[in-house]
Amino acid sequence: MRHGSWLAGLVWLVLLLSQPGLAGDYQRYWPQIQSLFPQAQELGPASGDPPSAPVLGRNGVLGYVVLSNDVLKIPAYSGKPINALIGIDIHGVVRGIRIVEHEEPILLVGVTEEDLARYTGQYAGKHVSDSIRVGGTPAPGRPVIDAISGATITVMVINRVVNESIHRIAEARGLLRAGVEAPPAATRPLWQAHWQARQSDIVMLGTGLVVLLLILLFQDLLARHPTLLSRLRTGFLLYTVFFIGFHGMAQLSVVNVLTFVQALLHDFQWSSFLIDPMMFLLWSFVAVVVLLWGRGVYCGWLCPFGALQELLFRLGERLHMPHWELPQVIHERLWAIKYILLLALVGLSLQSLGQAEHLAEVEPFKTVFALHLAREWPYIAYVVALLGVGLVVRKAFCRYLCPLGAALTFPGRFRIFDWLRRRRECGRPCQICARECEVQAIRPTGEIIDNECHYCLDCQVNYWNPRVCPPLVEKERKRRLRERLGHAAKD
Ligand code: SF4
Numbered sequence: 001m002r003h004g005s006w007l008a009g010l011v012w013l014v015l016l017l018s019q020p021g022l023a024g025d026y027q028r029y030w031p032q033i034q035s036l037f038p039q040a041q042e043l044g045p046a047s048g049d050p051p052s053a054p055v056l057g058r059n060g061v062l063g064y065v066v067l068s069n070d071v072l073k074i075p076a077y078s079g080k081p082i083n084a085l086i087g088i089d090i091h092g093v094v095r096g097i098r099i100v101e102h103e104e105p106i107l108l109v110g111v112t113e114e115d116l117a118r119y120t121g122q123y124a125g126k127h128v129s130d131s132i133r134v135g136g137t138p139a140p141g142r143p144v145i146d147a148i149s150g151a152t153i154t155v156m157v158i159n160r161v162v163n164e165s166i167h168r169i170a171e172a173r174g175l176l177r178a179g180v181e182a183p184p185a186a187t188r189p190l191w192q193a194h195w196q197a198r199q200s201d202i203v204m205l206g207t208g209l210v211v212l213l214l215i216l217l218f219q220d221l222l223a224r225h226p227t228l229l230s231r232l233r234t235g236f237l238l239y240t241v242f243f244i245g246f247h248g249m250a251q252l253s254v255v256n257v258l259t260f261v262q263a264l265l266h267d268f269q270w271s272s273f274l275i276d277p278m279m280f281l282l283w284s285f286v287a288v289v290v291l292l293w294g295r296g297v298y299c300g301w302l303c304p305f306g307a308l309q310e311l312l313f314r315l316g317e318r319l320h321m322p323h324w325e326l327p328q329v330i331h332e333r334l335w336a337i338k339y340i341l342l343l344a345l346v347g348l349s350l351q352s353l354g355q356a357e358h359l360a361e362v363e364p365f366k367t368v369f370a371l372h373l374a375r376e377w378p379y380i381a382y383v384v385a386l387l388g389v390g391l392v393v394r395k396a397f398c399r400y401l402c403p404l405g406a407a408l409t410f411p412g413r414f415r416i417f418d419w420l421r422r423r424r425e426c427g428r429p430c431q432i433c434a435r436e437c438e439v440q441a442i443r444p445t446g447e448i449i450d451n452e453c454h455y456c457l458d459c460q461v462n463y464w465n466p467r468v469c470p471p472l473v474e475k476e477r478k479r480r481l482r483e484r485l486g487h488a489a490k491d
């Protein structure tokens with residue numbers, strides 16, 4: 001009998017502890033609750049569906065607190081939900097919200113706590129009957145708040161969970177304005193709203209990707225028209241830097257690769273990847289082109305930081321800045337750094353994605369494109385140093401440090417097409433392409449090192465150029481000789 005009651009007690013305790021939103025959960029956040037309700041004396045037990053806990057003052061209930069994870073969980077940019085503690089007073093006025101749990105990379109390392117506090121501070125004073133929107137024109141019952149620049153997805157997710165939470169609690173606790181019903185819960189997945197909101201960007205990106213596809217398909221033809229190819233390439237690099245990078249903030253990152261692997265290992269949901277249409281389309285395109293042509297197409301054409309380095313290097317050339325080529329043997333040893341960084345990142349991400357994201361700051365992408373250099377000075381100094389080195393050593397970051405470039409070499413190993421043409425004479429003895437290759441991806445023996453090639457097509461221009469490529473020069477010389485001999489014989 002005694003054993004039976006112990007067991008029953010234990011089962012009850014386990015059930016109690018496994019219930020979401022019990023007072024114990026809320027108690028953990030007592031300092032945050034006090035900051036929302038300065039007159040709070042204690043917390044009552046959480047109850048209701050969804051659960052919320054009454055905040056008690058000297059004269060009774062001051063309001064309620066709810067954890068958004070107890071209402072709904074929407075995967076945000078990191079693939080994990082953002083948990084917000086929301087305080088609502090007895091008149092249905094939001095006292096404020098505090099983000100108590102998240103794994104958003106942009107919030108971990110990019111956006112400051114002050115930015116986040118400024119954003120969440122905008123919810124204070126709104127009524128639970130309101131439908132709060134991010135951006136747009138305010139209307140009665142539809143107040144508008146400002147987004148955090150560079151953290152659109154995170155902000156959209158926070159807004160959706162806050163709206164849903166306050167409306168559900170308002171209904172459960174009877175806090176709605178008299179005669180007003182809670183706005184209906186949004187039925188459309190959040191990602192669909194993003195796709196609709198960014199239609200023009202999607203069209204621009206789609207057009208760019210089609211142009212690139214055409215360049216790849218007609219690469220042999222274009223390589224025979226060097227001026228056209230060079231203009232197309234420069235135009236495309238500018239598009240990549242300014243449209244994909246600065247405007248679309250769609251610089252792919254090794255963090256995306258780590259998040260994807262984590263999602264595959266845990267709970268994979270398409271909705272968390274669909275949430276940013278530009279990133280989704282780019283990654284889909286890159287997955288296909290890397291399998292068809294190798295990683296070079298991404299690194300040589302679609303990476304905003306790679307394109308920025310290339311354009312700056314060309315500017316340096318025009319300004320007659322010196323440029324250095326490292327000896328082949330040192331150059332090949334330095335490649336290892338990016339693979340070591342990648343391995344360290346993958347290993348660290350298995351333990352903590354958050355820590356891996358800190359190490360992923362080796363990529364300067366976020367500082368440049370997501371935050372437009374609005375960051376602490378060490379990050380800016382790092383970017384300046386990388387771009388400075390890149391002025392004299394072409395694409396130095398890409399060649400030696402970039403963990404994303406390293407990651408893309410793995411799927412690139414299964415590439416289907418081998419369209420970069422070589423001649424028997426390449427490397428033996430001709431060294432023209434090996435000397436001119438923008439990333440030293442051609443061995444002195446003439447082979448292209450696929451893992452390092454950035455698919456710039458310069459070697460293909462040489463391949464087809466009868467005034468540059470020695471076997472063609474020789475062929476042309478012989479043809480002219482034959483022509484002359486033919487004319488002489490006729491005369
Ligand atoms: S190596 Fe990295 S930075 Fe360079 S082009 Fe490739 S992905 Fe971009």
Ligand code: SF4
Binds near residue numbers: 420458460
């Ligand atoms: S020159 Fe040829 S081998 Fe070198 S990066 Fe360009 S396409 Fe690749």
